Amino acid sequence: MTTMTHSNNENGELYGVVAEFDDVTTLCNAAEKVRAAGYTKWDCHTPFPVHGLDDLMGIRFTKLPWVVLIMGMTGCGLAILMQWWMNAVDYPYDISGKPRWSLSANVPIIFEMTVLFSAFTAFFGMWIANGLPLWYNPLFRSKRFARVTDDKFFVAIEATDGLFESAKAHEFLSSLGATATEDVYHSNESTKLPANLRGKMVVLACLATVPLAMVYNSYGKTTTETRVHLAPDMDKQDRFRAQGQTDLFADGRMSRAQVEGTVAQGDLDDHSVNVVDAAFMARGEERFNIYCAACHGFDGKGDGTVHRRASELSEAGHAQWVPPSDLTNELYVDQDDAQLYSTITDGMRTMPGYAGQIKEEDRWAIIAYVRALQVAQPFGIVDTTGMTSEQRGEALFTSKTCVACHNFTSRLVGPPLNMMGQEVTLDDNATKVVIDEAYLRESIKDPMLKAQATFPKAMPPLPLTDQELTDLVNYIKSQN
Amino acid sequence: MANSTSIDNVDIFPEELVQGNNDFHSITETVCGVIEAPKPPKAWYGIFGTALAMLGVLGAMIVYLVVTGVGVWGNNQPVAWGWPIVNFVFWVGIGHAGTLISAVLFLFRQDWRTGINRFAEAMTIFAVICAGMFPAIHVGRIWFIWWVFPIPNQMSMWPNFRSPLLWDVFAVSTYFSVSLLFWYMGLVPDLASVRDRAVTKAKRFWYGLFSLGWTGSNRQWHRYERAYLLLAALATPLVLSVHSVVSFDFATSQLAGWHTTIFPPYFVAGAIFSGFAMVLTLSIPARKIFGLEELITIRHIDNMTKVIMATGMMVGYAYAMEFFMAWYSGNQYEGFTFINRAFGPYAWAYWIMVSCNVLSPQIFWFKKMRRNLTVVFIMSLFVNVGMWFERFVITVTSLNRDFLPSSWHYFTPTWVDILTLIGSFGLFFTCFMLFCRFLPQVAISEVKNVLPSAHPHHDAH
Numbered sequence: 006m007t008t009m010t011h012s013n014n015e016n017g018e019l020y021g022v023v024a025e026f027d028d029v030t031t032l033c034n035a036a037e038k039v040r041a042a043g044y045t046k047w048d049c050h051t052p053f054p055v056h057g058l059d060d061l062m063g064i065r066f067t068k069l070p071w072v073v074l075i076m077g078m079t080g081c082g083l084a085i086l087m088q089w090w091m092n093a094v095d096y097p098y099d100i101s102g103k104p105r106w107s108l109s110a111n112v113p114i115i116f117e118m119t120v121l122f123s124a125f126t127a128f129f130g131m132w133i134a135n136g137l138p139l140w141y142n143p144l145f146r147s148k149r150f151a152r153v154t155d156d157k158f159f160v161a162i163e164a165t166d167g168l169f170e171s172a173k174a175h176e177f178l179s180s181l182g183a184t185a186t187e188d189v190y191h192s193n194e195s196t197k198l199p200a201n202l203r204g205k206m207v208v209l210a211c212l213a214t215v216p217l218a219m220v221y222n223s224y225g226k227t228t229t230e231t232r233v234h235l236a237p238d239m240d241k242q243d244r245f246r247a248q249g250q251t252d253l254f255a256d257g258r259m260s261r262a263q264v265e266g267t268v269a270q271g272d273l274d275d276h277s278v279n280v281v282d283a284a285f286m287a288r289g290e291e292r293f294n295i296y297c298a299a300c301h302g303f304d305g306k307g308d309g310t311v312h313r314r315a316s317e318l319s320e321a322g323h324a325q326w327v328p329p330s331d332l333t334n335e336l337y338v339d340q341d342d343a344q345l346y347s348t349i350t351d352g353m354r355t356m357p358g359y360a361g362q363i364k365e366e367d368r369w370a371i372i373a374y375v376r377a378l379q380v381a382q383p384f385g386i387v388d389t390t391g392m393t394s395e396q397r398g399e400a401l402f403t404s405k406t407c408v409a410c411h412n413f414t415s416r417l418v419g420p421p422l423n424m425m426g427q428e429v430t431l432d433d434n435a436t437k438v439v440i441d442e443a444y445l446r447e448s449i450k451d452p453m454l455k456a457q458a459t460f461p462k463a464m465p466p467l468p469l470t471d472q473e474l475t476d477l478v479n480y481i482k483s484q485n
Numbered sequence: 486m487a488n489s490t491s492i493d494n495v496d497i498f499p500e501e502l503v504q505g506n507n508d509f510h511s512i513t514e515t516v517c518g519v520i521e522a523p524k525p526p527k528a529w530y531g532i533f534g535t536a537l538a539m540l541g542v543l544g545a546m547i548v549y550l551v552v553t554g555v556g557v558w559g560n561n562q563p564v565a566w567g568w569p570i571v572n573f574v575f576w577v578g579i580g581h582a583g584t585l586i587s588a589v590l591f592l593f594r595q596d597w598r599t600g601i602n603r604f605a606e607a608m609t610i611f612a613v614i615c616a617g618m619f620p621a622i623h624v625g626r627i628w629f630i631w632w633v634f635p636i637p638n639q640m641s642m643w644p645n646f647r648s649p650l651l652w653d654v655f656a657v658s659t660y661f662s663v664s665l666l667f668w669y670m671g672l673v674p675d676l677a678s679v680r681d682r683a684v685t686k687a688k689r690f691w692y693g694l695f696s697l698g699w700t701g702s703n704r705q706w707h708r709y710e711r712a713y714l715l716l717a718a719l720a721t722p723l724v725l726s727v728h729s730v731v732s733f734d735f736a737t738s739q740l741a742g743w744h745t746t747i748f749p750p751y752f753v754a755g756a757i758f759s760g761f762a763m764v765l766t767l768s769i770p771a772r773k774i775f776g777l778e779e780l781i782t783i784r785h786i787d788n789m790t791k792v793i794m795a796t797g798m799m800v801g802y803a804y805a806m807e808f809f810m811a812w813y814s815g816n817q818y819e820g821f822t823f824i825n826r827a828f829g830p831y832a833w834a835y836w837i838m839v840s841c842n843v844l845s846p847q848i849f850w851f852k853k854m855r856r857n858l859t860v861v862f863i864m865s866l867f868v869n870v871g872m873w874f875e876r877f878v879i880t881v882t883s884l885n886r887d888f889l890p891s892s893w894h895y896f897t898p899t900w901v902d903i904l905t906l907i908g909s910f911g912l913f914f915t916c917f918m919l920f921c922r923f924l925p926q927v928a929i930s931e932v933k934n935v936l937p938s939a940h941p942h943h944d945a946h
Contacts, residue, residue, distance in 0.1 A: 049703040052933055073715050091644075224639075
């Protein structure tokens, strides 16, 4: 048994006494006695956790598991809140009409966050409770103590313990079977950071805030500068643009004219020339009933099921609806076949083009069938006997197809007609005109003379007698 | 305490966990000796040099990929998930053994884990790094990878938390963080051992820095052990969840061959299977090269081969059950996929998988084979190969003949695919060789704890 003191002349204050033991059993016996002697600031140091030593030393069970439990529950709650707020509130995802918030699909991340929070708390909580990291420890100044991580066992009693007296401690620990005891001193070096290092750290800390400040400064702002392309593969691709330049052809153009005599597929035959027989008409009727009747009605009077339903919705204020035309109207009786063909192919107003659905020869067959409908239901025979001027005007409003583009409530293709007395801007965007009877008369006769701004210049002049014009204007006035 | 092979322990342990005449000091000597040797063994240079070269290849492949685009891989319709996802699942699977050995076997009080847990944990960390790399570079524009995290951004968008791919991000990153903490926590007392024996100033500084001022205080050991137990209890469900979540990537899709409920347990069993195989592949040469035979003993290897056999048969059961369900469900697409899997264009891959994973481990029914290091090493390589093919079979055979026969396509990898996979082994072995050279390969304090002399009154003086 030896008693040894550091011969280190840098020794500062006395930290305490350490005693070395050779085996676990002696250490455990010693721990029991040290505790019984009433010391409070002391500890055992071992190369591995010695089972049973905790009880012998009277170590109170750590509260760490409770902290971990609370933090685990926090992680769980945060995960629920985060997913709910991000996916159901702030940026709702609508995926196949599934509910915006359904807990089961969020379980995996709730689980992961719970484990993550618990594990970090267990790990960092343990080090914090242990007062680590602490790279300065007076015990490291003892050479003998270095074997604590190898094969020796130590008991250390601190000088700050109320019962501590160096000589008594040496004697006591030796009597417990210590193979050596030793005084351990603090170092007398300052534990403060060198002043110049502190200054540098302050400068570094200030510099570290610069990128953060730049990020904060640009947050939520727009810029006109081109963005940086780290790898331009997605944004800039090697290809020839339709109207671009190329070295491939002598004239340097990318767009090539079609070779002379090119005919599109199926364009070799002229389908506009047809033998109109029973089979052709039957084909036209069939196609008409499939593609046209839904809006225009089976009789072509513009009263199909889609129109009826849409009108109901429109009247209830749920939709805007441009009514389909009455194909038996004299306007369409007068149109030539080519114009009807063009309408079927490319559409008109809200009607889409049917070039994709109806083959060319079928479009001509439909036109033949429409002509038959027009003959079968001659237009314009309205018995006006006993009617007032307004009633005759209403009949004209329908028969002259004003109704296709105008109503008395809202903007359709043309302006609403309930604006008598109001001032409107003409399409030169400057002239203001008050709508009165004179303006109406003038505009029905020659619509483009004083067309209103923001509306398409689409209305054709209507050939009306003076009486008809008066009837129509009276009807419009009666609706205001 | 000098001789640990006392007759009293025969009843408790069939064989000593630590062999030879080892005491506390000799264990420290053996493990720290590897780090303190002025030069590593010759084999280390060979393996490290090769690994470093492969790592260089990986770096080149990644740079080529990033500046060119994902088109340099073989991925295309209909096999949009090619080798990157195969490699990802392969590496994540390997990364399962570490935490399983550290956490699950710890909770079950399997003391034999102490010899191999450090090894296996290190392997886990490096395998998960390799795994995480693949989806990260697979996104194509890797500088946008931060979009997977819920970070406020100028688009005012949040990630979709109901996507299995996002679950993957959380599962793998949580697993990596927790495994890293677990590993580092176990390392701290052993780093202190190296610190206290260090002779050079640099070593004293670096090992001192990372051992955090550990003094082996019993008041600290008390909290340390509690925290270790808590981490083990947390890591146990975590290790089971990670591969379950990885399997959701497949199982929640509507594709025949993927859309099955058996996937989570099947994937977890496969992960443990492949992980243990990799631990064997690494530890059999390492114990020889670094002279750790007395700490990583034949008994450890024997135990691990038993785990491999058990999980191998679970995987085999899953293969069979998939076929049964394909027939029993009466779903023609499911039936087609599985017939196609076993007898279609990728039949060769399927049968490699079955022979390596189901048939070859059966050799471990024989004790002689379990204890023949050459046989075990070769078998562990078979399992590694077989498990890579399992992921290949699952991914590619389900995709290459999808619902639209006109888009059927035979997937072939490009040279970039192949070199990236080889390169990922370079990354893994570079990390692993550095670990072998600079960190304690065996958990010193834990191995000391399984010596009979670690417990008071053992010899009843």
